Amino acid sequence: MLSGATGARLLSRWLESLLFEVKSTDAPTLIVVAALLAAIALVASALPAIRAVGVDPMGALRSE
Numbered sequence: 001m002l003s004g005a006t007g008a009r010l011l012s013r014w015l016e017s018l019l020f021e022v023k024s025t026d027a028p029t030l031i032v033v034a035a036l037l038a039a040i041a042l043v044a045s046a047l048p049a050i051r052a053v054g055v056d057p058m059g060a061l062r063s064e
Contacts, residue, residue: 008015008030022029
Protein backbone atom coordinates (compact mmCIF):
# COMPACT_ATOMS: atom_id res chain seq x y z
CA MET A 1 0.00 0.00 0.00
CA LEU A 2 2.85 2.34 0.79
CA SER A 3 4.45 1.76 -2.60
CA GLY A 4 1.14 2.52 -4.33
CA ALA A 5 0.70 5.75 -2.39
CA THR A 6 4.28 6.74 -3.18
CA GLY A 7 3.78 5.99 -6.87
CA ALA A 8 0.57 8.02 -6.97
CA ARG A 9 2.31 10.92 -5.28
CA LEU A 10 5.20 10.82 -7.75
CA LEU A 11 2.85 10.75 -10.73
CA SER A 12 0.54 13.45 -9.36
CA ARG A 13 1.29 15.98 -12.10
CA TRP A 14 0.41 13.48 -14.80
CA LEU A 15 -2.68 12.34 -12.92
CA GLU A 16 -3.80 15.93 -12.45
CA SER A 17 -3.79 16.50 -16.21
CA LEU A 18 -6.18 13.54 -16.64
CA LEU A 19 -8.66 14.61 -13.97
CA PHE A 20 -11.34 17.25 -14.56
CA GLU A 21 -11.76 19.71 -11.67
CA VAL A 22 -10.25 17.25 -9.20
CA LYS A 23 -6.81 17.63 -7.69
CA SER A 24 -4.70 14.49 -7.76
CA THR A 25 -4.14 14.82 -4.02
CA ASP A 26 -7.86 15.22 -3.20
CA ALA A 27 -8.28 13.17 -0.02
CA PRO A 28 -11.99 12.24 -0.42
CA THR A 29 -11.39 10.99 -3.95
CA LEU A 30 -8.42 8.89 -2.88
CA ILE A 31 -10.40 7.45 0.06
CA VAL A 32 -13.37 6.55 -2.15
CA VAL A 33 -11.15 4.88 -4.74
CA ALA A 34 -9.26 2.94 -2.06
CA ALA A 35 -12.55 1.80 -0.49
CA LEU A 36 -13.91 0.76 -3.88
CA LEU A 37 -10.80 -1.27 -4.69
CA ALA A 38 -10.92 -2.91 -1.25
CA ALA A 39 -14.59 -3.84 -1.75
CA ILE A 40 -13.85 -5.34 -5.16
CA ALA A 41 -10.95 -7.36 -3.70
CA LEU A 42 -13.16 -8.59 -0.86
CA VAL A 43 -15.90 -9.77 -3.24
CA ALA A 44 -13.36 -11.32 -5.62
CA SER A 45 -11.82 -13.36 -2.81
CA ALA A 46 -15.07 -14.17 -0.98
CA LEU A 47 -16.84 -15.80 -3.91
CA PRO A 48 -14.30 -18.61 -4.42
CA ALA A 49 -14.00 -19.05 -0.65
CA ILE A 50 -17.75 -19.51 -0.32
CA ARG A 51 -17.72 -22.06 -3.13
CA ALA A 52 -14.81 -23.91 -1.50
CA VAL A 53 -16.69 -24.24 1.80
CA GLY A 54 -19.24 -26.50 0.12
CA VAL A 55 -16.64 -28.98 -1.18
CA ASP A 56 -16.16 -32.26 0.67
CA PRO A 57 -12.44 -32.37 1.64
CA MET A 58 -12.14 -36.14 1.36
CA GLY A 59 -13.83 -36.17 -2.02
CA ALA A 60 -11.46 -33.49 -3.27
CA LEU A 61 -8.43 -35.42 -2.02
CA ARG A 62 -9.63 -38.68 -3.59
CA SER A 63 -10.08 -37.02 -6.98
CA GLU A 64 -6.46 -35.87 -7.04
